[in-house]
Amino acid sequence: MSEYGAPERKFQQSDAGLVVTEGHLVEGYASLFGKTDQGGDIVQKGAYAASLKRLAARGGRVKMLWQHDPGQPIGVWDEVREDATGLWVKGRILTEVERGREVAALVQAGAIDGLSIGYRTVKAERDRKGRRLLSELELWEVSLVTFPMLPEARVAAKADDLDDGWRHIATVFEAARRSLAGQ
Numbered sequence: 001m002s003e004y005g006a007p008e009r010k011f012q013q014s015d016a017g018l019v020v021t022e023g024h025l026v027e028g029y030a031s032l033f034g035k036t037d038q039g040g041d042i043v044q045k046g047a048y049a050a051s052l053k054r055l056a057a058r059g060g061r062v063k064m065l066w067q068h069d070p071g072q073p074i075g076v077w078d079e080v081r082e083d084a085t086g087l088w089v090k091g092r093i094l095t096e097v098e099r100g101r102e103v104a105a106l107v108q109a110g111a112i113d114g115l116s117i118g119y120r121t122v123k124a125e126r127d128r129k130g131r132r133l134l135s136e137l138e139l140w141e142v143s144l145v146t147f148p149m150l151p152e153a154r155v156a157a158k159a160d161d162l163d164d165g166w167r168h169i170a171t172v173f174e175a176a177r178r179s180l181a182g183q
Helices: 049-057 098-109 164-180
Strands: 008-012 019-021 025-032 041-043 063-066 069-082 086-093 114-126 132-145
Touching: 025 069, 025 114, 049 069, 049 114, 049 132, 069 098, 069 132, 086 098, 086 132
Parallel strands: 041 132, 063 132
Antiparallel strands: 008 114, 019 025, 025 086, 063 069, 069 086, 114 132
16 A cells, blocks of 8 residues: 555444533544445454554644544544544534534534544455455544444434524524435
């Protein structure tokens, strides 16, 4: 694989759900090990270990983006780690910025319910079924997204601290999304 390959994206809706508290604190799984996604990829246990170690050694952080747009950071991931289940993240949507307030409202209303990783494949191989087994990934970012690739997971929003104005905005966005989707 090329050292400078194009970034890839892997959408995820975690079995455990992305939990949102206080309107802006988020935590959950951005990736699950051993699950086949809609693109035919399976992330293997340990796939993020080397990347997270390199990032920590240079004092870097995994970025929190909106829909993978590098021009729209919406918060910070305070903790990113692997466990037996997958890649677990914990962070804060920054409601001090306009897009952060919008995202928090959308998540609370249930209009946004997915996580997606942005990465570069370092090591992978194909199994007998043609699926890509991803054994080492260079993790760049974890985004909050509309359409995740792994269908098993759902976001769980739990905070009730948004005012009616933000709830109304989230309702309008959800109506627009459904209209565009032809529902």
